[in-house]
Each structure stands twice: as structure tokens, then as C-alpha cells.
Amino acid sequence: MFNGKMALVLFIACVAGLLNSAHVSSMFENDRFFSHLSDMEREMTFRTEMGLYYSYYKTIIEAPSFMDGMWLVMKDNVTEFPNTINVLKRFNLYPEVFLGMGFRSFDSITKWMGIKTKQCYKVNRGQNLPPVANCEGIGDPSYFYVTAIFVEQGIMMAIFFLFGYYLSNDIFGGLITVMAFFFNHGECTRAQWTPPLRESFAYPVFVFEMLLVTHCLRSTVSTWKHVISIAAAVVAFMLPWQFAQFALLTQIVAVFGTYTLGYINTDKMKCILIAHSLGLFTSFVFLFGNEMLFTSFYAAALLSLWVVIMLEPIINKLPHYIITFIGQIFLLLVGTVGFKFLLSRLLSVTDDAHIGNLFKSKFTGYQDFHTMLYTCAAEFDFLEFKTILKLSYSLLIPSAIIVILVVVYHFGVLEYNIWQTYISNEKDEDESKDVNLPPVPRPKPHAELLYHVFQLAAFTVMALIIMRLKLFFTPHLCLMCSLFASKQLFSFLGTRTRQYSIVILLIALMGVSGISQLRSQWNIKGEFSNGPQEELLEWIIAKTPKDAVFAGPMPTMASVKLSTGRCIVNHPHYEDAGLRARTKKVYSMYSRKSPTEVHQNLVDLQVQYAILENSWCVRRSKPGCSMPEIWDLEDDMNREKEATCSRLKKNPNPFRVAFKNNMYTVLRV
Structure with a gap:
């Protein structure tokens, strides 16, 4: 029976829920200054698996119709090129399906009723970065999602x-x-x-x-x-x-x-x-x-x-x-x-x-x-x-x-x-x-x-x-x-x-x-910025064909798929035996194998562009955890050689350098 005590219980539950929702939302905003980021910057904040999941939400809301979007995610040949996979089966993407359907419905209804759901303006970023267009409000796809x-x-x-x-x-x-x-x-x-x-x-x-x-x-x-x-x-x-x-x-x-x-x-x-x-x-x-x-x-x-x-x-x-x-x-x-x-x-x-x-x-x-x-x-x-x-x-x-x-x-x-x-x-x-x-x-x-x-x-x-x-x-x-x-x-x-x-x-x-x-x-204050990756993504959009095929570190591949729509051969969802085998071939760039063998691995995967992330060549979270050291476990015959990524930075043959900045090198396969 509903009585005064139950009313109090439900009231306190609602207050607790509102407080937690506001708490996590404010911490997210304070950490990234999400409201003042461009669409691409917001997408870059969703690194590794997060970017992969969000890319399917983006696919669904940008498709001509909801059913077209569903077809694209159920017959996807971009994520593990050239294979066609059903990502609903593989990646547990029902949240993105429901949110994509929800956003499309919300956007259609509010536009039909003439309700303004977002506000757009330009943001000057400084640090020699160009100003960007920015929208905030629940009518923005990324805002609706988070x-x-x-x-x-x-x-x-x-x-x-x-x-x-x-x-x-x-x-x-x-x-x-x-x-x-x-x-x-x-x-x-x-x-x-x-x-x-x-x-x-x-x-x-x-x-x-x-x-x-x-x-x-x-x-x-x-x-x-x-x-x-x-x-x-x-x-x-x-x-x-x-x-x-x-x-x-x-x-x-x-x-x-x-x-x-x-x-x-x-x-x-x-x-x-x-x-x-x-x-x-x-x-x-x-x-x-x-x-x-x-x-x-x-x-x-x-x-x-x-x-x-x-x-x-x-x-x-x-x-x-x-x-x-x-x-x-x-x-x-x-x-x-x-x-x-x-x-x-x-x-x-x-x-x-x-x-x-x-x-x-x-x-x-x-x-x-x-x-x-x-x-x-x-x-x-x-x-x-x-x-x-x-x-x-x-x-x-x-x-x-x-x-x-x-x-x-x-x-x-x-x-x-x-x-x-x-x-x-x-x-x-x-x-x-x-x-x-x-x-x-x-x-x-x-x-x-x-x-x-x-x-x-x-x-x-x-x-x-x-x-x-x-x-x-x-x-x-x-x-x-x-x-x-x-x-x-x-x-x-x-x-x-x-x-x-x-x-x-x-x-x-x-x-x-x-x-x-x-x-x-509460004291965590930040503002997201990743100029080198933004430069990489902008170059990919402007200088490579729309059907170009990329390989590289798993987190970067998620960003490439999300922000550029280009095909990738590996990604951060590591729960498939075939995908693990593909990633191992791609990561031979960070082994001590010969550049020729690495090149052949990528050719076998039909890769056209390989992204070499400089930090992955030297990064070491703890002893034995740099990429070359991890490869040493299974590649005894090359253990004493110089890391392949270091050799490729000095001499890219048999690859050709297509793009380079202080963080990324794109090698044309």
C-alpha cells in the first residue's frame, strides 16, 4: 500500500538519482570541457573501444533511415575489411541501436514542433589551432548519447x-x-x-x-x-x-x-x-x-x-x-x-x-x-x-x-x-x-x-x-x-x-x-586537445580515397573508423580469435622482424596505409611491457635486433612515407 513512508522512500531515491546524474555529468564536463569541443574533438575523446561503439551510433543516426542504419551495422565491411560481419552479434551494440533510434525520433519530433534543442557557435582554441564550430544541447548527437x-x-x-x-x-x-x-x-x-x-x-x-x-x-x-x-x-x-x-x-x-x-x-x-x-x-x-x-x-x-x-x-x-x-x-x-x-x-x-x-x-x-x-x-x-x-x-x-x-x-x-x-x-x-x-x-x-x-x-x-x-x-x-x-x-x-x-x-x-x-x-579541471591526432584524421579525410584501408594500433583504428569512415583491418574489440590473429600481424610493426616481413603481413591483410604511432615503439608501462619486449616472448630468432618501428623511422623501405607529424607516421603499403 502506498503511504507516507513509501512516498519518502521514493523521494529520497529520486534525489539520490538526480545528484549522481549531475555528479558524473559535471565531472565529465570538467575533465574534457566537452561543451566547447568540435565534433571531431568530441569523437577523439572516445578512445579505443569507446570510439568503436560510438561509431555505430553515428552510422545509425546518419543513415538515410533507421532500417538503412541497421542494415549497415548488420552487414558491416568497414570494421574488419575485407570481411563482412554482423556487429550486433559480435559487439553487444544494442545500446547504440536504441539510442540511435531514440535520437532519430527525438530529432524528428522536435524539428516538426519547431523546438530548438541545441545552440551552435564558434570556439577560438588558441595554440595556433583554427577556430571550430561547436554545438551544445541535447539535440547534438554526442550530447544526446552521453x-x-x-x-x-x-x-x-x-x-x-x-x-x-x-x-x-x-x-x-x-x-x-x-x-x-x-x-x-x-x-x-x-x-x-x-x-x-x-x-x-x-x-x-x-x-x-x-x-x-x-x-x-x-x-x-x-x-x-x-x-x-x-x-x-x-x-x-x-x-x-x-x-x-x-x-x-x-x-x-x-x-x-x-x-x-x-x-x-x-x-x-x-x-x-x-x-x-x-x-x-x-x-x-x-x-x-x-x-x-x-x-x-x-x-x-x-x-x-x-x-x-x-x-x-x-x-x-x-x-x-x-x-x-x-x-x-x-x-x-x-x-x-x-x-x-x-x-x-x-x-x-x-x-x-x-x-x-x-x-x-x-x-x-x-x-x-x-x-x-x-x-x-x-x-x-x-x-x-x-x-x-x-x-x-x-x-x-x-x-x-x-x-x-x-x-x-x-x-x-x-x-x-x-x-x-x-x-x-x-x-x-x-x-x-x-x-x-x-x-x-x-x-x-x-x-x-x-x-x-x-x-x-x-x-x-x-x-x-x-x-x-x-x-x-x-x-x-x-x-x-x-x-x-x-x-x-x-x-x-x-x-x-x-x-x-x-x-x-x-x-x-x-x-x-x-x-x-x-x-x-571536483578539482579535476581539464580541456581535451590532441592536435597531432586531429591533424592525422584531417589528412586522412582530405588526402585518401573513401575506400582506403588502414591498419595500426587498436585505439587509433577506432578513431580512424569513427571520424573518417575509412576501412580498417583491426580494432580494439579483442574477443574474436580471427581479430586477435589480424592484430598480431599488424603489430609486427613493433616487433624486431625485418621490414620486408612486416610489409608482407600487411599486404596479406590488403592494407593500403599503416599508421605507425611513435610512442608505441618506446612506451613501457612496466618491465617487459614495451611492444618489442612482448614480441620477444614469441620471436626468439630476432630478439637481439633493433625494433622494426625504429628501423622504419630511419628507412621506411619497402614502405613509403605518406604523412608524418611528431606523433604519427603513415606508411603507404
């Missing part, structure tokens, strides 16, 4: 407040979740710095999906409403982001943990499995039969869990509940690995082989060209100790640890009491017979709390192994802090007034470090 993302970030914060409120059954639970997120904003999200990345669209949906799963676990009876709502959220999460399958894998394993310990019954486990299976199948269809999805560990784990559920009558006959538990875990692990191997072999899919190699490189001395491209990037390294310190100074980690200890103690007492009662009842029924330890009674209360403990544990492991994944870990710490306001868990603190006082004090103490972190973000 504004939609920042609005979604606001919705995400509103959901976090509602999530914290629902989990703790108290408004203060929602407040502490939101405040903890704001105080650790730089460790919770990077949407303000990299708006077009897939996580900006997908992660807010995942937060909502976790809320739906939490509601299902707390509900007494599972219904088709739970199935349909969770399945729809799974689809909305998977379509924008290829990584979603790994996050959902951790979720079904966490839910399975509550099942094996008796906190949910078989019907509820089936409900969630049906929802995930339906979501996976629907996503598979909408992604045009994406093989990586069907052969993923997520799909294999779902199949394994169905096997475990089907074998439940047999498993429950085992003589000891610990043996039952071990048997279920064993079936899940063996089944997941077995199904994954079988599906990959049957469909001959090797596109995700680099993921296994990446994890292998984390714990062994294994290294190859492709894993080094990942591990040399800071975001794919182990979680930095300074991040842990920062989260500790803001009291987020200590607060979450206290909550987890209280939750674990709560479950320990619950398990002890249930077990004592159950054993006592069994003995009373038949004292004269030897009684095997009975199966675990189910369901037990508070499955949703146990699920979140398991989910946080999974996110913690993910973040420790790959720093980029702290974007799952840190927000979930904030959510766990909501339980400080739980009357049931923290009843030992005494009256509600005393508990509220402690929560307010905790928020105040968090704010000591948190406000300092916010101020450091």
Missing part, C-alpha cells in the same frame, strides 16, 4: 537506495548505501571518464537484476512473475555487455550455495534457474546465435545445475549431509568444466581461449603475446594495495567486515539452534535405533543475506585477480553496509535510537575521508 548514459547512472543510484532500503528494511540502510557509494565514487564507477563503455549501460541493469533475485529469495513462494522479471533483467544485462555472462555465473553459483546449505528449496532454485536459462536463450537469439555465449562457462554451469537438480532424489539418499554437500559441489565443478569443453569442441569455438590463458598467466609463469597485451594494462593487473588502503581509510572495508561478521554469527547461531532442535526431535522419535544424521532441513530463513555474502565473496576474488572488476566489488561493499540499519542483525546495540545514532556517526566518519575524495574529483 546524457542518456548519465541519466542511467542516476537511475542506478536510485536503485541502490531502494536496494539498501529493501535489504535492511530501513530508510537508513538506503542512506548509508548511497553515502558510502558517493564517498568512494572513484572506486565504484568510471562512467564519468569513459561513458560509452559497456559497463555504463549494463551494470545499472545488473544492480536491478540482483534486487529482483533478492526479492525472489526473500519471498515465501516463487511465481512466474519472478521468472519473467529476472529473465527480462538478465536479457537487458547481457545484450549490452559481453562480460555479463561472468557476473551472472557468479550469481547462479552464489544462489546454488544457498540451496546446498538448505536456505532455499528446490522450487525456488528451479525458479531462478528457469529465469537464467530463459534469459540466456533469449539473449542468444537476439545476438544472432553468438557462439561464445552458448559455449560460455555460464551456459555450462546452468546445464550442470540442472543436472544437480534432476539428480536431487538420488543425492538426498546419501548417508550424511556433508557427503551430500560435497557431491553437489563436485557435480557442479566437474559438470561445468565438462560441458564447457564439450560445447566448445562440438561448435569449434576458440574465441574465448585467451580468457583461460589470461587466468593461467595470473597464477603461473605462462606468457604469450595476447595475454601480455592484457596484463601490461593496469586495469587487468591484480588489485592495487593502495586501493585497499583507500577503501579502508573511508571505513568502507572495515564497515563491511563488521557487517559480514555479524551476519556470519547470526547464521552460526541459527544453524546451531536448528541442528540441536532437529537432532533432539529425531532422538525423541526413536531412541532405541541408530539414526543416521538427517538431511539438511529446508528452507531456512534469510536466504537473501547468505546470497549476498556469497556474491560479495565472488566479487572480492574477481577484484583481487583483475583490478578492473573492483567496479563490482566496491559497490557491493556499499550495499552490505546497509545492513548496519537492520533491526534484526544489530538488535544487540539496544534501542533503535542508539542504532540510528551509530549509523549517523558511521556516515559522518566515512565522510571525513569521503568528502576529501569527492573534492579531489
Whole structure:
């Protein structure tokens, strides 16, 4: 029933959402001075994958019609020339499809109604750069695009407040979740710095999906409403982001943990499995039969869990509940690995082989060209100790640890009491017979709390192994802090007034470090400018044929495709085996191979122009991470030679220099 308290909850959620939307939008503007950039400069700010994703949005809105734009992205022969690919299948581009459709509709309606949606003027840039035309307002395509993302970030914060409120059954639970997120904003999200990345669209949906799963676990009876709502959220999460399958894998394993310990019954486990299976199948269809999805560990784990559920009558006959538990875990692990191997072999899919190699490189001395491209990037390294310190100074980690200890103690007492009662009842029924330890009674209360403990544990492991994944870990710490306001868990603190006082004090103490972190973000002031790249792109537009074919560093290729529309042979979306092989051939420019061999590699790819980026020849993020050093892992015979890029700068033969500035050299193949 809608009452005054619910009205207050919704009001606070809306305020939290508006504040976060304004916060990320202002930081983005302050960092780049986005409002005063030309169209090309705005496009250049979307580097690497961001530029690639945005280029398809640009294709859709510039096509004669929406359907023409859809045809261009579904039959694309520009991104991996000369191959024709369906980028909707390969790159999770549904956000760009919906935003492209939205912008076209918005632009048509506002023009028909005579509503002015943007203002244009000239901006003098100084530094010997010519003035540029500039437009700002939601009627500008790039403004429409980033504004939609920042609005979604606001919705995400509103959901976090509602999530914290629902989990703790108290408004203060929602407040502490939101405040903890704001105080650790730089460790919770990077949407303000990299708006077009897939996580900006997908992660807010995942937060909502976790809320739906939490509601299902707390509900007494599972219904088709739970199935349909969770399945729809799974689809909305998977379509924008290829990584979603790994996050959902951790979720079904966490839910399975509550099942094996008796906190949910078989019907509820089936409900969630049906929802995930339906979501996976629907996503598979909408992604045009994406093989990586069907052969993923997520799909294999779902199949394994169905096997475990089907074998439940047999498993429950085992003589000891610990043996039952071990048997279920064993079936899940063996089944997941077995199904994954079988599906990959049957469909001959090797596109995700680099993921296994990446994890292998984390714990062994294994290294190859492709894993080094990942591990040399800071975001794919182990979680930095300074991040842990920062989260500790803001009291987020200590607060979450206290909550987890209280939750674990709560479950320990619950398990002890249930077990004592159950054993006592069994003995009373038949004292004269030897009684095997009975199966675990189910369901037990508070499955949703146990699920979140398991989910946080999974996110913690993910973040420790790959720093980029702290974007799952840190927000979930904030959510766990909501339980400080739980009357049931923290009843030992005494009256509600005393508990509220402690929560307010905790928020105040968090704010000591948190406000300092916010101020450091607010003080970031910049203005984007990349004259050498702008000069390169302008030269390509003016001096090369529209069907010219380019190769070069992956981030630069995304910019070339976005701003010039020229064909490219490699790009930053590294999730395809064929693309990785192409990129390796292109990157032979930075090896120690002979220029003749490099030239032949590019000829084989039908490249006409190769872009040599000077910094890539010498850049070294850490020992062993310069491009020539990475090549040394697989090219022993040339290890002692001078880097090819250095030789080409001195003598470009067999290439010809077509363009050169202080950052880029374009070689005519």
C-alpha cells in the first residue's frame, strides 16, 4: 500500500538519482570541457573501444533511415575489411541501436514542433589551432548519447537506495548505501571518464537484476512473475555487455550455495534457474546465435545445475549431509568444466581461449603475446594495495567486515539452534535405533543475506585477480553496509535510537575521508586537445580515397573508423580469435622482424596505409611491457635486433612515407 513512508522512500531515491546524474555529468564536463569541443574533438575523446561503439551510433543516426542504419551495422565491411560481419552479434551494440533510434525520433519530433534543442557557435582554441564550430544541447548527437548514459547512472543510484532500503528494511540502510557509494565514487564507477563503455549501460541493469533475485529469495513462494522479471533483467544485462555472462555465473553459483546449505528449496532454485536459462536463450537469439555465449562457462554451469537438480532424489539418499554437500559441489565443478569443453569442441569455438590463458598467466609463469597485451594494462593487473588502503581509510572495508561478521554469527547461531532442535526431535522419535544424521532441513530463513555474502565473496576474488572488476566489488561493499540499519542483525546495540545514532556517526566518519575524495574529483579541471591526432584524421579525410584501408594500433583504428569512415583491418574489440590473429600481424610493426616481413603481413591483410604511432615503439608501462619486449616472448630468432618501428623511422623501405607529424607516421603499403 502506498503511504507516507513509501512516498519518502521514493523521494529520497529520486534525489539520490538526480545528484549522481549531475555528479558524473559535471565531472565529465570538467575533465574534457566537452561543451566547447568540435565534433571531431568530441569523437577523439572516445578512445579505443569507446570510439568503436560510438561509431555505430553515428552510422545509425546518419543513415538515410533507421532500417538503412541497421542494415549497415548488420552487414558491416568497414570494421574488419575485407570481411563482412554482423556487429550486433559480435559487439553487444544494442545500446547504440536504441539510442540511435531514440535520437532519430527525438530529432524528428522536435524539428516538426519547431523546438530548438541545441545552440551552435564558434570556439577560438588558441595554440595556433583554427577556430571550430561547436554545438551544445541535447539535440547534438554526442550530447544526446552521453546524457542518456548519465541519466542511467542516476537511475542506478536510485536503485541502490531502494536496494539498501529493501535489504535492511530501513530508510537508513538506503542512506548509508548511497553515502558510502558517493564517498568512494572513484572506486565504484568510471562512467564519468569513459561513458560509452559497456559497463555504463549494463551494470545499472545488473544492480536491478540482483534486487529482483533478492526479492525472489526473500519471498515465501516463487511465481512466474519472478521468472519473467529476472529473465527480462538478465536479457537487458547481457545484450549490452559481453562480460555479463561472468557476473551472472557468479550469481547462479552464489544462489546454488544457498540451496546446498538448505536456505532455499528446490522450487525456488528451479525458479531462478528457469529465469537464467530463459534469459540466456533469449539473449542468444537476439545476438544472432553468438557462439561464445552458448559455449560460455555460464551456459555450462546452468546445464550442470540442472543436472544437480534432476539428480536431487538420488543425492538426498546419501548417508550424511556433508557427503551430500560435497557431491553437489563436485557435480557442479566437474559438470561445468565438462560441458564447457564439450560445447566448445562440438561448435569449434576458440574465441574465448585467451580468457583461460589470461587466468593461467595470473597464477603461473605462462606468457604469450595476447595475454601480455592484457596484463601490461593496469586495469587487468591484480588489485592495487593502495586501493585497499583507500577503501579502508573511508571505513568502507572495515564497515563491511563488521557487517559480514555479524551476519556470519547470526547464521552460526541459527544453524546451531536448528541442528540441536532437529537432532533432539529425531532422538525423541526413536531412541532405541541408530539414526543416521538427517538431511539438511529446508528452507531456512534469510536466504537473501547468505546470497549476498556469497556474491560479495565472488566479487572480492574477481577484484583481487583483475583490478578492473573492483567496479563490482566496491559497490557491493556499499550495499552490505546497509545492513548496519537492520533491526534484526544489530538488535544487540539496544534501542533503535542508539542504532540510528551509530549509523549517523558511521556516515559522518566515512565522510571525513569521503568528502576529501569527492573534492579531489571536483578539482579535476581539464580541456581535451590532441592536435597531432586531429591533424592525422584531417589528412586522412582530405588526402585518401573513401575506400582506403588502414591498419595500426587498436585505439587509433577506432578513431580512424569513427571520424573518417575509412576501412580498417583491426580494432580494439579483442574477443574474436580471427581479430586477435589480424592484430598480431599488424603489430609486427613493433616487433624486431625485418621490414620486408612486416610489409608482407600487411599486404596479406590488403592494407593500403599503416599508421605507425611513435610512442608505441618506446612506451613501457612496466618491465617487459614495451611492444618489442612482448614480441620477444614469441620471436626468439630476432630478439637481439633493433625494433622494426625504429628501423622504419630511419628507412621506411619497402614502405613509403605518406604523412608524418611528431606523433604519427603513415606508411603507404
